[in-house]
Amino acid sequence: MELGVGLIGTGYMGKCHALAWNAVGPVFGTKIRPRLVHLADATDTLAKDHAAAFGFEKATHNWRDLIADPDVAIVSITTPNQFHAEMAVAALEAGKHVWCEKPMAPAFKDAMRMRDAANASGKVAALGYNYIQNPAIRHIKRLLDDGTIGDVYAIRLEMDEDFLADPALLFGHKNQSASGYGALDDFGVHPLSLIATLFGNLEAVMADLSKPYAARIDADGRPQAVETHDCANVLIRLKSGISGTIQLSRTAWGRKGRIALQIFASKGTVTYDQERMNEFQIYIAEGPAADQGFRTILTGPVHPPYDRFIPAPGHGLGFNELKIIEANEILNAIDGRPAHLIDFAAGLEIERAVHAMAHSHKEGHWVSV
Template sequence: MKSLGIGLIGTGFMGKCHALAYRSARAVFGDVPEARLEVLCDVPGDKASAFADQFGFARATDDWMDLVADPKVDIVCITTPNKVHKEMALAALEAGKHVHLEKPMALTMEDARILLAAADKTGARTIVGYNYLHNPAIGHARKLIEDGAIGRIVHFRGMVDEDYQADPELAWTWRATKADAGLGTLGDLGCHLISLATALVGPVESLMAETRTVHETRPMGEGSDERRPVENEDIASALLTFENGVHGVISTSRSAWGRKSYIAFEVHGTEGMITFDQERMNELRLYQNRGPVSEQGFKTLLTGPAHPPYGQFVPAAGHQLGFNDLKIIEAHTFLKAIAEGREAVPSFKEALHFEAVIHAIAEAGETGRRVTLK
């Protein structure tokens, strides 16, 4: 198999996650091309050099255009702040590179559509960083639904909450502006929940919503008297109607004290229910209305080798996978799709729907009207 060169832009939380994932994908799965860590980009240059050495990249640069133009780079991984996603992804596509882009695709739906059109034009492969979709527990939930384990699906209920913006005295950052971050909790957290809802139930047809900014201003630094406005939403709630007629309720907050990575959902069927909580990401709970009523109840399914691709990591149940393992599965998905000449999931095409939903929620929250997705 022909090896593939990786160019990574950004060395923060997700940048490190990408580096670990591409270093590990072939070791874990064995059926994909070698991923060569070729170029790492960050600013300033000495920071890029230090992280290139730590992560194992062949060279470093402080110019992302230099990385995109490098003939040794086949895949460009973009893990930068949201406002530069469009520019970087477009340049990479135009240079003939495959693109692994962290969500959101872009700040606006117009820009996201431009990215999809560019990917379609060049024929490059794309994937967007919705790594929760790659959890073996989620894959098994989808299989249970497809197999009719809980009957006909009638309702989806979901929440995604964190507390990283709960403190009103937390300093103002770029995440508070529409020009730099775009949407707030919807673009950072809500899109993950929509990706799961879509994978399990199907595309969203229309919705109604409310959005709120909990902390309208934030200080410019610790102890500072200067405060700047928060332009995007801290919380959002929506009533969804899926294309297949299923109803749904979702909420998201980045100001929920005590929540760390709370992505929880319930899928209600005519014969039972499936529930999940990302903070207990190796467990799935299943209720089926079968057998004597006195013996009915939820059972906990602990993921193991019977839930692919868990067994590629650990040969026994109960040993647990983690967040970074999901990114390894995501990197493997992309490497395999490139090697086989097919689209990865979720590509720009699938991810565009996730973003269309969160932007529709923002619109409905502003107008108070039901929004139908186009």
């Protein structure tokens, strides 16, 4: 059974969605087979070129045409954040399933609109939180659920990259408050998606945001005050009683895709770093003391759905392949089966936490989520 896919946006994540829709069938042997039907980009030329490159049948400069296309059953939205709400709501109202990149929207009320539209539509409405799809993260979830490491009491999460680390970079969109708070919404949502998946909801937060570089030179050589915060340190408390921290930086020289996770529990410890996404570490306090240590476990076929890609362990999946797993979960959801996804309702809680963090920074004290 085929289902038509429409893709709006052709940047980093646009290509990533296209590759995932193209690959999910043969990788998972899915019953539903996505067909790459319609692609929308800023101009007709861009749209045509990308449609040809990615293998879509039709191209348009007008995303509303794509949404109106009766051959399209699923819409992938990978445009800049400020367009998500309008497009997602329109697609849902047109009766399409929606796969929208994170975060939902700069303004909380727009995110709420998206959630409401999803509820009203009865369609699948999922967000692109692909890190939760990693077989390593899924196995960590099993370790938590089956009690292997006991009761979790503390967590620490760090997300760091260095694309804004160079002080000589020109003043740009990400330095303007129009783009959001800074690291908090740009990055914070990823650790929050892991927390939502592994540990449940937040109760209270207390954030400290900072600006490594107060000003940057613009294209005309004039200094402009930076309006966003590239770094954030956050104290968190979860409803479950877990204490923790989230630390974020878009200016951390040398970090390229670090999402480091430390989980402390009554029987052991688990650590993970996205930069080495095919492994994780467990320490379990059992057996002879002289032989206890952190185990580095390479993911393999015993960590599903790794097995759908490669039958041999330790050979490694890539970032893009997490998106293929996500696409398969969306097909599961469309097919009415249980799906491991962050839908618009769960995503709204992530956005709520982000806004609470920003608020706590301004207030200088704890804020309930």
